[in-house]
Amino acid sequence: MPKASETRQRIIDAVLRIIGQDGIAGVTNRRIATEAAISLGSVTYHFETQHELLRESLLHFVAEETRRLAELADQCQAQVIDLDGAAAMVAQVAGGTEFDSRHIAPFELYIQAGRDERLRAAATDCFDAYDQLAAQILTGLGVPDAERLARTCVALVFGQQLRRLATGSPAEELVDALLVLLPGLHGD
DSSP states (O other): OOOOHHHHHHHHHHHHHHHHHOOOOOOHHHHHHHHHHSSSHHHHHSSSHHHHHHHHHHHHHHHHHHHHHHHHHHHHHHHHHOOOHHHHHHHHHHTSSOHHHHHHHHHHHHHHHHGGGGGGHHHHHHHHHHHHHHHHHHHTTTTTTTHHHHHHHHHHHHHHHHHHHHHOOOOOHHHHHHHHHHHHTTTT
């Protein structure tokens, strides 16, 4: 029998998979129990409300994503970045070439944060981590006023990711959009 923390993590992982597959509306206790291979009572034992479940799922995603982004930001500081390196970093942040439920779930959670202000602090933390990484990359490229421009670049990446999600366009379009923009930011 799994420990309480393992069961809780299995529930959160299941919620993120379900959200990615069928959206927030697909998150039911019965579906979570099936997806996590636990008893139905375990879901309500670990999470009393749907809000708590969504909040904890978003917080888990944010913690994992922030850790990943901090590691990438450290890499940026430790090396000289050129346009090819920046393009590779963006491709890595964007999650590779294919969208799966793990990539779709954050969009659903961010939309839910727009509806539920109690989730906004967690969403803000995640966007702050994206902004910090973007500022590191832009600084490494020698872009003036990198911190101010970071949010704009993050917005472009998210917009391109959403476009990619909705249209099935290739990941290369995201990298191409940034490569077109970067020389203008640099003042070349």
